[in-house]
Amino acid sequence: MSVQEEPAKGQVKEQAEERPEQHVPRQVGLGPVGWLRWGWRTLTSMKTALILLFLLALASVPGSLVPQRGVDPDKVARLYEQSPTLAEWYDRFQLFEVFTSAWFAAIYLLLFMSLIGCIIPRTATYARELRRKPPAAPRRLDRLPHSASFEGDLDVEEAARRLRRLRFRVVTGDGWVSAEKGYLRETGNLFFHIALLGILLAVGFGSLFGYRGNVLVVEGDGFANTVAAYDRFIPGSQVSAESLEPFSFQLADFKVAYQVTGDKRGQALDYDAHLKVSESPGAPARDYDLKVNDPLEIDGTQTYLIGNGYAPVFKVTDGKGQVAFDGPVPCLIEAKATMTSGCVVKVPDAQPSQLGFLLRFLPTSVPLTDGTYASAFPGEVNPEVQVLGAFKGDLGLRSGRPQSVYELAPPEVLKKLTPIVMGKDVPKPLAVGQSVELPDGVGTLQFTGVKEWVTLQIAYDPGRVPALIAAGTAVVAIALSLLIRRRRVFVRIGEGGAVQVGGLTRTEGSAAGFAEEFADIVKALSAGEKHVR
Amino acid sequence: MSAEQLAQLSDLLVVAAVLLYVFAMVAFAIELAFGKGRADKPAVASSAAPEQAVAERAEARKPVAVAAGGTTAAAEAATPPDERASAAPSDDHAAVTPSGGGAAVAGSGATGSATRAAKVALALAWVGWAAHLTAIATRGLAVDRWPWGNMYEFVVAICFAAVTAFLGTQLRYNVRFLGAFVMVAAALGLGLAVKFFYTAAGPVVPALNSYWIAIHVTAAIISSGLFTMAGVSGVLYLVRGDGVSRLPSRADLERVAHRAIVLAFPLWTFAVIAGALWADRAWGRYWGWDPKEVWSFITWVAYAAYLHAKVTAGWRGRASTIVQLVAFACLMFNLIGVNVFISGLHSYADV
Ligand code: HEM
16 A cells, blocks of 8 residues: 555654664664564555564454354353363363454554554544545546547536535636545544444443343343353443442343244244342332343333243141241253253251252153153143152252352262162152152152243443444444545636536446446436527 | 244245255356466466466556655655556456456357357346345344344354455446356355254344344454455465466456455444443453354454465465455354354354
8 A cells, every 4th residue: 555655754753863883784784673563564564564464363263163152151161061172172272262362452453553553543544535636627528438528618617516516526717627526435544443443442431331240030030240140240441339330120020922833833932031120229229021022211220031941839847846938949951942950959058957859840741652651732731740750868059169050069079979869769750739648758849830031131341332333333434445536637628618527437346337337427417508509 | 914824934944045056057057168268367379377477468558556655755665566566457457357247257258058048048037136134134023133143043144244245346347257156155055054044034032032133143244255255266366277267367356256255344343342342241251262252363363364364475365365265265164163162151152
């Protein structure tokens, strides 16, 4: 690109001052400033930009092939279990977080430095170009790619006026008019590249000052937007706990509509989480139907519905006849199509010994011919619970080690538990209201009802609106840059009213259609001729 | 008509479109086979390098050079040197001949059978196009939503966009030489959709139930169709030697490709950004490096690289055509490969 060949003025002067022996042949060496200049020039050359673009595309590829921590942390964990050595190597090269890795950053920072080095001189050139007049008309217009001639009483002033009305920039001379338009092309190109910079800044700003978090809420329960209330909270480095928008809500009801007939039987058609929302502590609650594609927004903080499942309600009476547990238990979905879910109930308060249960929830339970049971439909038509196992013994909950709520106990603790119901002892599935008596009088498990849970994502990203503005600018600007052509039209007026018009476009690739436009321009110029005849 | 009948009609029409495209392809191929061979230059008969041809034609229009030369240094600086070199000859005269001329392939002395084949081919292609359009419309009526909610519907729509891009261009410029190849691509694409991706008409998951599907997916489909036309031209560019060939000159092929990409790139940019807006509504973030997002980004960067290559000294012609085809490969991988090989949030991709 030729702009780069034109060195920045300040740089030249500086160099001349430091090295008075400027005229000495180059072989002597470039010197530090010379090297800097060379480096900058290389970085901002079109070829480097091209190579950096390739590198950026290439560097993104592993981001889609290797599981990413930010996208699918479970998959990363699984890879660590399956092939630890490979996982370690991946980790060493930051392949689990490609898009925040040092090497990815190196590429895009270089690219954006190159971009800045490209934008600055181009802006200067562009500013000069804006004030420049179109060149004088050539002598022989019939040799231009487009030309036409007609007879008329057009004079230079009138031709200039008509071209101006077509929004041409016009200069006139002795018997000629020269006009140019399509300057928006360069404007578009500059704005496009500047907008790219804007997107980068907006994304960066958003990741510093924004946060996101996930929370699971069971029907009837509530959520207040504080760091402690989240199951997973990922703040930007500049987010303080006090800055969270202080809203709260209660999940009053959750409904899913399913397709009941045809090939797509069981496919979800609509999710609806009915919330009672308080925008600030003490504010009156209002109703809100949270749906997919329709987040709840409170002052820039968005709440999204991203998942759902079942939370059957259990009541456990212990060996001493006391209620040791009573409440909903969110279950993990095992089969999405039928919403067959696995549940874990831990009862550390049971006496004389703690109790633990592994259960399976079947929303539409049907008996199979082999005597087992399965769910036939994801909706709650005939909800039943299978007891897969019951254990007694210390669940290790008081050891202080964090435990997953979806796992009865870590393997080393599980080994020490005593199974009380296993394998062939497994009773028939329980319908709502039914209970199972545990052997040896250690207690009773009752299945008392079904609730549902939702997972919500709550996100605050102050960069999203700036990013949208920059992205919108980029789209408009790139369209201008690629679709507008620079074109020139010349008019020469000879003796006796002979008018010659010539035109050309200065842009490759977008010359299509100029023939039509040229014909229209000629028509507009000669519009007066009918009256003369 | 009931929804089921409409769905059946749609399936039948897709098959009809495949057949019509195959017949059209044969007719286009006959035209190519009986047409006259051409040197790798639109006008000049010698086998000189394209640069020389460019220079020759610039010579023929000397006043243009004078006009450009009359500009100030600032204007020169604003125009990359390569662009300046080509500014004059790249005007429409040197571009693909207008449709009315109709001589780009067949040549003025072409046999009558080639001309007849050309007419038949275009007629078949248009009828196939109409069947294809009706197939999409009836599918949309049958399911009562925008008919691109799964892989099958999406691929069918992209093939339609590619054929539309070709036929639409053909209305103004003679690009019949692309016909056989666009028809092959469309017939193969439809065949692939019917054979591997077929999904019975039905509702979509709630995440896809949004007006964004109309905006985002439509833009993606149209730009993919245009990119496909550019890709076909790019392949022909590489296949065609620089000697005599029945195919049009490399300069013409390059121009067709460039024009299609210049239209498609802003649309693709828009499609990606509209996708980000939808993701912001549906998933709680506008960009999260989901595999589909990653590959859209790669595709976008690759086409940006092509546009840069077009104005970089030493990268024009063959090199930039290769860049274009790499970008096209990324696009295709994103449309099909990502759905088949990589799992992500894009739920329509279930095959
Ligand atoms: C962030 C990465 C970049 C992207 C995505 C990008 C994208 C684009 C696109 C799509 C165009 C086509 C517009 C047109 O042809 O008018 C373009 C043109 C251009 N870009 Fe970039 N660009 C990037 C970085 C750069 C850098 C680093 C430079 C400078 C070294 C640069 C210099 C140019 C120039 C000079 C043109 C004008 C070409 C012409 O006149 O047709 N770009 N860019």
